[in-house]
Amino acid sequence: MKTALVTGAAGGIGFAVCEILLKNGMAVVGMDIAPEMPRALPGEFTYYRGDLSKSESRKGFVELALEKYKRIDILVNVAGVAPKVRNDLLSMSEESFDFVMNINTKGTLFLTQEVANAMIKNDGSEKGSIVNISSMSGYTSSTNRGEYCISKAGVSMITALFADRLAEYGITVNEVRPGIIATAMTEKVKEKYDNLIENGLLPIKRWGTPSDIAKAVYALASGALPYVTGQSIDVDGGFHIRRL
Numbered sequence: 001m002k003t004a005l006v007t008g009a010a011g012g013i014g015f016a017v018c019e020i021l022l023k024n025g026m027a028v029v030g031m032d033i034a035p036e037m038p039r040a041l042p043g044e045f046t047y048y049r050g051d052l053s054k055s056e057s058r059k060g061f062v063e064l065a066l067e068k069y070k071r072i073d074i075l076v077n078v079a080g081v082a083p084k085v086r087n088d089l090l091s092m093s094e095e096s097f098d099f100v101m102n103i104n105t106k107g108t109l110f111l112t113q114e115v116a117n118a119m120i121k122n123d124g125s126e127k128g129s130i131v132n133i134s135s136m137s138g139y140t141s142s143t144n145r146g147e148y149c150i151s152k153a154g155v156s157m158i159t160a161l162f163a164d165r166l167a168e169y170g171i172t173v174n175e176v177r178p179g180i181i182a183t184a185m186t187e188k189v190k191e192k193y194d195n196l197i198e199n200g201l202l203p204i205k206r207w208g209t210p211s212d213i214a215k216a217v218y219a220l221a222s223g224a225l226p227y228v229t230g231q232s233i234d235v236d237g238g239f240h241i242r243r244l
């Protein structure tokens with residue numbers, strides 16, 4: 001049985017990722033800052049409550065998984081936050097920048113480092129796979145949440161760096177770039193996106209779902225694509241296509 005670690009497990013996308021991995025017979029250890037999971041999950045699931053931005057939480061999470069299952073095969077970095085308040089780039093605060101970067105980028109970076117060091121020690125030639133959830137915001141400017149855009153561009157570089165560094169150990173590192181996905185994160189801006197989608201922003205005229213993202217994560221994490229690394233899949237209804 002493969003063991004998968006998933007951050008942001010209590011959120012929209014993280015929960016769907018846990019579900020698909022469990023359905024496919026994996027053991028999942030999910031981490032989130034939330035007190036508990038929103039609903040029960042079928043299968044071999046363990047919950048760890050922790051703050052991705054804190055070193056002791058990251059270490060505790062990895063230790064729990066290793067104690068219970070002896071090895072980690074898959075890491076899916078899902079946890080992420082938007083700024084608490086959308087603020088223009090010309091008045092963005094350092095506090096908001098640190099809050100977003102510490103979770104989305106620094107937390108993801110150092111958890112990946114911790115897990116990579118554990119995966120390297122795995123027996124066998126298939127040592128593991130890592131999938132990062134970045135965002136279309138990693139290459140799309142939104143001047144009222146610049147810190148989020150910067151944090152997600154950073155996640156894309158984390159993908160490239162670890163893909164390069166870990167290739168020699170047989171560990172693949174890839175990325176899924178979600179577009180507009182219906183979760184708690186986008187609830188507050190639902191009307192804005194409803195209108196944009198209605199008016200033709202996306203070639204595929206609908207919101208994305210957490211399950212759309214989870215399917216792409218599964219394809220990359222399952223070992224089905226062993227010669228693919230440092231790759232990014234846009235799961236965005238075609239948002240990234242330049243159109244005239």
Ligand SMILES: NC(=O)c1ccc[n+]([C@@H]2O[C@H](COP(=O)([O-])OP(=O)(O)OC[C@H]3O[C@@H](n4cnc5c(N)ncnc54)[C@H](O)[C@@H]3O)[C@@H](O)[C@H]2O)c1
Pocket residue numbers: 007008009010011012013014031032033034050051052053078079080081103133134135136137177178179180181182183184185186
């Ligand atoms: N929803 C979208 O449209 C969209 C688009 C692009 C990218 N994303 C990315 O997808 C990921 C998941 O977002 P979602 O849409 O499911 O939102 P969500 O808010 O439902 O889930 C995010 C989860 O991360 C958890 N979290 C926040 N801070 C944490 C911390 N310090 N430590 C541990 N867990 C923490 C939250 O408690 C929450 O459960 C995020 O990285 C987000 O940036 C989402």
